[in-house]
Amino acid sequence: xxxxxQNSPSLSVQEGxxxxxxxxxxxxxxxxxLWYKKYPAEGPTFLISxxxxxxxxxxxxxxxxxxxxxxxxxxxxxxxxxxxxxxYFCAASGRNDYKLSFGAxxxxxxxx
Amino acid sequence: NAGVMQNPRHLVRRRGQExxxxxxxxxxxxxxYWYRQLPEEGxxxxxxxxxxxxxxxxxxxxxxxxxxxxxxxxxILRIQQVVRGDSAAYFCASSSLDRGNTGELFFxxxxxxTVL
Numbered sequence: 001x002x003x004x005x006q007n008s009p010s011l012s013v014q015e016g017x018x019x020x021x022x023x024x025x026x027x028x029x030x031x032x033x034l035w036y037k038k039y040p041a042e043g044p045t046f047l048i049s050x051x052x053x054x055x056x057x058x059x060x061x062x063x064x065x066x067x068x069x070x071x072x073x074x075x076x077x078x079x080x081x082x083x084x085x086x087x088y089f090c091a092a093s094g095r096n097d098y099k100l101s102f103g104a105x106x107x108x109x110x111x112x
Numbered sequence: 113n114a115g116v117m118q119n120p121r122h123l124v125r126r127r128g129q130e131x132x133x134x135x136x137x138x139x140x141x142x143x144x145y146w147y148r149q150l151p152e153e154g155x156x157x158x159x160x161x162x163x164x165x166x167x168x169x170x171x172x173x174x175x176x177x178x179x180x181x182x183x184x185x186x187x188i189l190r191i192q193q194v195v196r197g198d199s200a201a202y203f204c205a206s207s208s209l210d211r212g213n214t215g216e217l218f219f220x221x222x223x224x225x226t227v228l
Binding site: 006032034036041042043044045046049051089093098099100101102103104105 | 118153154155157
């Protein structure tokens with residue numbers, strides 16, 4: 001049962017433009033959402049997170065938006081840089097949950 | 113390096129052999145999680161352990177797979193009688209008790225198992 005879904009397996013964007021990655025979830029008990037970035041042959045590294053009491057969290061070039069009514073979140077990267085080319089995973093957990101449920105990932109390619 | 117350490121990074125086994133993957137959590141972390149990533153898929157939760165206790169193994173296959181986190185030493189994920197379908201990247205993550213302000217888990221670089 002896939003509780004976290006990333007329906008776009010890949011995204012190609014021009015350097016300097018905005019990258020928008022989308023994520024949908026089905027479990028209404030989720031209250032913490034995270035984005036991880038992963039390079040080939042490396043482990044996932046934490047990028048940014050948001051709790052359910054907020055609808056936006058910003059950290060430098062990265063902004064995460066949460067729409068609880070739609071059970072949808074998105075990650076905006078602006079401006080996109082070549083080093084942003086990686087796989088991005090959306091993840092979620094419940095208030096008293098200890099494990100993260102991951103989406104299948106979106107591969108971002110930033111073109112020079 | 114105080115990060116999550118996994119070894120071996122790469123492991124090749126023939127069908128029927130045993131695979132042992134080790135994970136040392138970040139300093140100060142007492143919670144360990146194992147995830148598996150099959151080719152072209154996301155990370156799937158396998159098991160969550162605290163020192164000397166398995167808290168949740170709901171994602172672990174019922175047979176051939178086991179995990180432990182002893183009082184001393186690293187956490188071990190053990191796969192007996194490996195089959196080709198076990199070929200995957202196995203990631204270990206650790207966290208502190210309260211997972212800090214961001215709720216994140218800290219991941220190791222993974223152990224890539226190839227079964228011939």
